[in-house]
Amino acid sequence: MPLIPIAMALAQFAPMIAGWLGGSKAENVAQKVVGVAQAVTGQSAPDAALAAIQSDPNLAMQFQKAVLDQQVELAKLSQEEAIAQINADVTNTQTINKTMQAEAAADxxxxxxxxPFVGFCFAIAWIGDYLALPILHGYNPAIIVPTIPPEAWMAVGAVLGVASYFRGRMQATPNIPSDNRG
Incomplete structure (x- = not known):
């Protein structure tokens, strides 16, 4: 049996384990948790250690204590994953910003x-889908009001939101260079 499911089963005895089992470091955390269980029970097989803890309340308490003793190290492994994810997000955002700046400065x-074209298309589609077509449908039931999946609106809205934010900042702040194209 893989280590992560065993560690999740052990989380019933030490609930904080479940919070640490996420991301790319989950396997490392699971390995550490199962190692603690094996040390407490004296069992060499992870499945046998889990079974021993499930069947003996004294071993379950010893396991809880051992996990609490290792809590800082286990939380640190989980925290490293969170920091790596934040750093990846920052790098991604910086890359997107550079791309948008290069596009805005293009000739x-x-x-x-x-x-801006996507923004205008978004506005026209929104007005059509949520205002014009429902009104026309009230006059003529043969006019079908399409259902647009929320993911499509979110994708276009994200592009529009980011573009509008930076465009608004540029227009509101006189010291940001502009070539007055928009």
Missing amino acids: HWPTYSWR
């Missing part, structure tokens, strides 16, 4: 105008 209209 060719398709490059610097595609985000």
Whole structure:
């Protein structure tokens, strides 16, 4: 049996374990938790250690104590995963910002105008889908009001939101250079 399911089963005896079992470090945390269980029970097989803890309340208490003694180290493994994820997000955001800045500074209209174009298309689609078509449907039931999946709205809305934020910042702050294209 893989270590993560065994560690999750052991989490019934030490609930804080479940919070540590996420991300790329989950296998390392699970290995450490199962190692603690094996040390407490004296069993060499992870399945046997789990079975021993499940059947003996004294071993379950010893396991809880051993996990509490290792709590800082186990939490540190989990925290390293969270820090790595934050660093990856920061790097990704910086890359996106550089791309958007390069697009805004481009000399060719398709490059610097595609985000505003997406914004206008989004507005037209939103007005059509949520305002015009329902009104027309009230007059003529044969007009079908399409259902657009929420993911599509979120994707276009994210592009529009980021573009609008930076465009608004540029227009509101006079010391940000602009070539007055928009």
